[in-house]
Amino acid sequence: MDRERSEVNDIDRSLYDFRYEEKEGEFYRVKEGLTPDIVTEISKEKHDPDWMLDFRLKSLQIYNDLKVPDWGPDISGLNMDDIVTYVRHKTGMQATWEDVPEDIKNTFERLGIPEAERTSLAGVGAQYDSELVYHNVREEVLEQGVIYTDMESALTGEYADMVREHFMKLVPPTDHKFAALHGAVWSGGSFVYVPPGVKVDIPLQSYFRLNAAGAGQFEHTLIIVSEDADLHFIEGCSAPKYNVANLHAGCVELFVGKNARLRYSTIENWSKNMYNLNTKRAICEEGATMEWVSGSFGSHVSYLYPMTILKGNDSHCEFTGITFAGAGQNLDTGAKIVHTGERTSSFINTKSISKSGGESTFRSALTIKEKAKDAKASVSCASLMLDDISRSDTIPAMDIRTNEADVGHEAKIGRISDDAVFYLMSRGISEEDAKAMIVSGFADNVSKELPLEYAVEMNNLIQLEMKGAIG
Amino acid sequence: MRINTLQKPTWNALKINDAVVEESVILNGSGRSVVEKIPAGVIIGNESCKDCGGCDLKDAVDIRSIRCGMGEEADSFFARSSADVLMVHARKDRQVAEPVNIRYLMENGDSNADRVEILAEEGSAITVIMDYSSTKKDAKGFFGVQTKVRVSKNARVHLVKVNLLGLSYLCLDDIGVTVEDGGSFDLTQMCLGGGRNYIGVAADLAGYKASFNGDMGYLCLGKQELDMNYHIAHHGRKTGSELQVKGALRDEARKNFRGTIDLIHGARGASGNELEDVLLLSEGVVNKTLPVILCDEEDVEGTHGASIGRLSSDILFYMQSRGLSKQEAELLMTKAKLNYVRNLIKDEHTHGRIQYYMEEAFR
Numbered sequence A: 001m002d003r004e005r006s007e008v009n010d011i012d013r014s015l016y017d018f019r020y021e022e023k024e025g026e027f028y029r030v031k032e033g034l035t036p037d038i039v040t041e042i043s044k045e046k047h048d049p050d051w052m053l054d055f056r057l058k059s060l061q062i063y064n065d066l067k068v069p070d071w072g073p074d075i076s077g078l079n080m081d082d083i084v085t086y087v088r089h090k091t092g093m094q095a096t097w098e099d100v101p102e103d104i105k106n107t108f109e110r111l112g113i114p115e116a117e118r119t120s121l122a123g124v125g126a127q128y129d130s131e132l133v134y135h136n137v138r139e140e141v142l143e144q145g146v147i148y149t150d151m152e153s154a155l156t157g158e159y160a161d162m163v164r165e166h167f168m169k170l171v172p173p174t175d176h177k178f179a180a181l182h183g184a185v186w187s188g189g190s191f192v193y194v195p196p197g198v199k200v201d202i203p204l205q206s207y208f209r210l211n212a213a214g215a216g217q218f219e220h221t222l223i224i225v226s227e228d229a230d231l232h233f234i235e236g237c238s239a240p241k242y243n244v245a246n247l248h249a250g251c252v253e254l255f256v257g258k259n260a261r262l263r264y265s266t267i268e269n270w271s272k273n274m275y276n277l278n279t280k281r282a283i284c285e286e287g288a289t290m291e292w293v294s295g296s297f298g299s300h301v302s303y304l305y306p307m308t309i310l311k312g313n314d315s316h317c318e319f320t321g322i323t324f325a326g327a328g329q330n331l332d333t334g335a336k337i338v339h340t341g342e343r344t345s346s347f348i349n350t351k352s353i354s355k356s357g358g359e360s361t362f363r364s365a366l367t368i369k370e371k372a373k374d375a376k377a378s379v380s381c382a383s384l385m386l387d388d389i390s391r392s393d394t395i396p397a398m399d400i401r402t403n404e405a406d407v408g409h410e411a412k413i414g415r416i417s418d419d420a421v422f423y424l425m426s427r428g429i430s431e432e433d434a435k436a437m438i439v440s441g442f443a444d445n446v447s448k449e450l451p452l453e454y455a456v457e458m459n460n461l462i463q464l465e466m467k468g469a470i471g
Numbered sequence B: 001m002r003i004n005t006l007q008k009p010t011w012n013a014l015k016i017n018d019a020v021v022e023e024s025v026i027l028n029g030s031g032r033s034v035v036e037k038i039p040a041g042v043i044i045g046n047e048s049c050k051d052c053g054g055c056d057l058k059d060a061v062d063i064r065s066i067r068c069g070m071g072e073e074a075d076s077f078f079a080r081s082s083a084d085v086l087m088v089h090a091r092k093d094r095q096v097a098e099p100v101n102i103r104y105l106m107e108n109g110d111s112n113a114d115r116v117e118i119l120a121e122e123g124s125a126i127t128v129i130m131d132y133s134s135t136k137k138d139a140k141g142f143f144g145v146q147t148k149v150r151v152s153k154n155a156r157v158h159l160v161k162v163n164l165l166g167l168s169y170l171c172l173d174d175i176g177v178t179v180e181d182g183g184s185f186d187l188t189q190m191c192l193g194g195g196r197n198y199i200g201v202a203a204d205l206a207g208y209k210a211s212f213n214g215d216m217g218y219l220c221l222g223k224q225e226l227d228m229n230y231h232i233a234h235h236g237r238k239t240g241s242e243l244q245v246k247g248a249l250r251d252e253a254r255k256n257f258r259g260t261i262d263l264i265h266g267a268r269g270a271s272g273n274e275l276e277d278v279l280l281l282s283e284g285v286v287n288k289t290l291p292v293i294l295c296d297e298e299d300v301e302g303t304h305g306a307s308i309g310r311l312s313s314d315i316l317f318y319m320q321s322r323g324l325s326k327q328e329a330e331l332l333m334t335k336a337k338l339n340y341v342r343n344l345i346k347d348e349h350t351h352g353r354i355q356y357y358m359e360e361a362f363r
Helices: A036-045 A050-065 A102-110 A113-120 A139-143 A151-156 A160-166 A177-185 A418-426 A431-442 A452-469 B057-064 B072-081 B313-320 B326-342 B348-362
Strands: A027-029 A087-089 A123-128 A131-137 A147-150 A190-194 A204-209 A220-225 A230-238 A246-248 A251-256 A261-269 A274-277 A279-284 A289-296 A301-304 A307-310 A316-325 A330-339 A345-354 A359-368 A375-385 A391-400 A405-415 B032-035 B042-045 B085-090 B100-105 B111-120 B125-133 B140-151 B156-164 B168-179 B184-191 B196-205 B211-220 B225-234 B240-249 B254-263 B271-280 B286-295 B301-309
Touching (some): A036 A177, A050 A177, A102 A123, A102 A204, A113 A123, A123 A147, A131 A147, A151 A190, A160 A220, A177 A279, A190 A230, A220 A261, A261 A279, A289 A330, A307 A345, A316 A330, A316 A359, A330 A375, A345 A359, A345 A431, A359 A375, A359 A405, A375 A391, A375 A431, A391 B301, A405 B286, B057 B140, B072 B140, B085 B100, B085 B125, B100 B111, B111 B125, B125 B140, B125 B348, B156 B168, B156 B348, B168 B211, B184 B196, B184 B326, B196 B240, B254 B301, B271 B286, B271 B326, B286 B301
Parallel strands (some): A123 A204, A204 A230, A261 A289, A279 A307, A289 A316, A301 A330, A345 A375, A359 A391, A375 A405, B085 B111, B111 B140, B140 B168, B156 B184, B168 B196, B184 B211, B196 B225, B211 B240, B271 B301
Antiparallel strands (some): A123 A131, A147 A190, A405 B301, B032 B100, B042 B085
């Protein structure tokens, strides 16, 4: 009997790859490119306080002074002269789905956001292009004193001083070229403040949708979780595919207070014309816990390395991630962790899958500073090659500056084990099911960390598409 | 001079993508090299290969083009700085039991760069021990050596490198090897001496079932610095590589380790593994580790692992329960790591010299 060839298909993005054409006059947009005039125009349009306009213009100067990274995937296809940095629907943000413009509402309904809000979320922010179009939070969460609002309101409202105190302090514009770009043209995003001792039982979610062709999205997420508080924040993102480059250069800053816990989950499914140059960073005070759960499935090129600074003694970080690189994708993902406090601990556990010519790179930096006595850290990464035209690299760096530390690292690259397939087939499972099962199990580290609804979405991204494609 | 550059770099801020060595060393050509033993079946020649009756010039040219671990700038440095090449040829099918010993005695103020080429012809086996040492422990100077090795079909080369130089020496040890069908290359290195040591190793596993087996042991004390770059390229099918790096850092010592397993498209059935084990003995040490796997082929397996830090609490408890102090336990474990590598060197004289150096270092 001829042995059938089995293969795993790329992720199907048809669920996300739909769009509504913009109607004339519905949207406000700045010109393509990046100039002081455009930055000033964005600032004016957003009613920024004066300090923010200064901040934006200084960031633009820094952007112009910094070089494009010379160590990562090629981003020469990204030309800032062609990117529109601000696109906003003229109706502004709404507090009920009924008031959201019809096409935009339909977009989010197809993505399942309103339904998720009703069933499993404490609050939702929905961003369409450069600004939020919908924001709402449950009454009982508001009564706990939790603040969950759009960044534009936060910047001028009751919490303006707190925002100013924290805005781009963890990720300064000098950090790298695209942090500077973000500082210059940021718009949208969410501000979350959880008061001391408050535990938010069900997650908050922000969903970012970039609909406009040739546009950039630069949302800023600022979360402050106070002492003894607890929060799970979910971030989702997608875009329809265009023939021109789109850019995502968001920024996430997370402040985790003493003995607090923050889980930040992301399912990223940008379209394959997207350059995803996102920056995420957290800082943990004494006894705090930071948990990252990250699934990277989309975009043409990704540079994504959430960073955690374990500043407080006894603070802890876990990073769990999966990356699936298919045809036309070069996904450079990983994590950075800096231990500065005593008895701090961290665990990085990642998986990557390469398929149909896709390139995935796991890149990490673990730094244990001189004062981080009794620090413990572990880095584990595994990569699965699904064919011989793809590529998978691992580049885990470790910089250890104290003898009172324990650091372990392990990595493995290989293909689906013939023995495992044989074992499953010998128990009556077909070859296609066996391979699907193995790949699904390989991704289990992330899916089991997600809330059920999102684990289902992620499994849909992988497993359901595989089922019909093998054989 | 920029050396030990990573093939696929990472964040520049980590300062591990390469190393920079000032090229202002004044080479005075002093220092003594001696080939102590020339066993039967081995030919020692010079650059023109005139004295070599066992192979033709074409082989020599092939060796010259072998890529080394430190990179192109080091290549041109050695080509400029070293007038002659010491050539070691093992004749076809000769299994040479006795090692060839090449000893470099580098005293205070000496400064020299040398090139060595080793050709193991088809079916031959040879061990070459290269030992660099100074009489005085605090001797200052420069020593550089570039070693290119061609391992022909079914041949076997065991190259041993022992660094016992004075603690103010700058040392460049640049190695390149290509291994043909069924050939195997074993590299055993011990780096105990020298003040600033740079090691670059590039292995090209070109042939079917070619293999590389590397074992490196080091001890960095005081202000010693060690910078390593290993690049093992799997071109051939069913090629195999194993790399183990073991060592200890104490006082204000600094060490960088870059190890790249490069599984190139077409190397079906290849397997590459690397393991690093570092014992950190003092507060002021700095350890940077970057184990890289580059994978461009599906039917391969690549693994790496690293264990970095202090002596584990289990081992420490076991030893203390048997009456050893923490310092004695650390010393014992450091010696155990280094002795594992030392014991791979099958030469009593070299053994003795390493043992003596280690005892002195721990005194």
